[in-house]
Amino acid sequence: MMEIKVEVIARETIKPSSPTPHHLNTFKLSLIDQFMPASYTPLVLYYATPGGSSCEERSQLLKNSLSQILTRYYPLAGRIKDPLFVDCNDDGVDYIETRVYCPISAILKQPKSELQNHFIPIKFKESGSGSLLLIQASFFEYGGMAIGIYTNHKLADATSFTTFLKAWATTASGFPDAVSPDFTTPSIFPAGDDFQTPPYMFMYVFNASKLHAFKAETANVRVQQPTRMEAIMALLWKCAMDAFRSRLGLGSTNPRRPSILVISANIRACLVLPLPESSSGNIGRPLVVHADDESENEMNLSNLVSSIRESKLELSKNCGVSNICGSLAELRKLQMRGGGS
Structure with missing residues (x-):
């Protein structure tokens, strides 16, 4: 270099x-x-x-x-x-x-x-x-x-x-x-007194041409044009699940364990009373995607992309303030439990 x-x-x-x-x-x-x-x-x-x-x-x-x-x-x-x-x-x-x-x-x-x-x-x-x-x-x-x-x-x-x-x-x-x-977001989502966040951060770099090819590879009947984020999240999720199985010494004949992917999704436009793009702060909701199928074929990248897209569509239908706060509470419980893949 x-x-x-x-x-x-x-x-x-x-x-x-x-x-x-x-x-x-x-x-x-x-x-x-x-x-x-x-x-x-x-x-x-x-x-x-x-x-x-x-x-x-x-x-x-x-x-x-x-x-x-x-x-x-x-x-x-x-x-x-x-x-x-x-x-x-x-x-x-x-x-x-x-x-x-x-x-x-x-x-x-x-x-x-x-x-x-x-x-x-x-x-x-x-x-x-x-x-x-x-x-x-x-x-x-x-x-x-x-x-x-x-x-x-x-x-x-x-x-x-x-x-x-x-x-x-x-x-x-x-x-x-x-x-x-x-700056109206804090009045819509008031802060909690007992919340703590884990100190984690990772960085990945993807080549633009390879990313374009990867998007085409993960396309399927249900999601014909995956976004870059959908394709990347599916790849990272699949790698995490495979690494978890490898650490436990599980082979291809062992059933798959349920897995959860959590992504922060921008919700400004899909709130009941939409917020402008100029709304300052973190205005996202945890998008929780489940992969519960035990079949090896059901865990391929195309199906994971489909699961992410379906969860995004479901999110757009449930962007009420109470639902968002409920999702944050659910994610807090997941963090406290830990474990899994």
């Missing part, structure tokens, strides 16, 4: 451009936020040729626009002080600027996870600033740029994180109509 020299030029704290009003200093987490692991989610955005401006000008634009958008997304500039709330004290987010001594094309030609880690501010999280959002702006030779983001999962799922990035990009582009977040 090629060696990359990355030099840290500066590190500073970016705070909201205007103070958070006193009545907004305490941001309550929702029950679903509590359910999420207290881990950080990484993302890297690459820009091959970001115009003729200098690194200093681009960095200043990123910092200024980030400061402006944090006035709307003020919880990200706060600190988690308690399992129930975020102290929106405007302590700010970490911003790291680096120089990369190679062209960006060298990275894009070898998209390996080991290389991507150079552009995600993971090591800066270990310094203990308590920041809920870390940004690393990396400037390559010949004009390329990467923006690495590391954000606390307690405050954002994929949808709300994407909304934040769009709002930041809109502000950086000079447009005044950036989307403001909707």
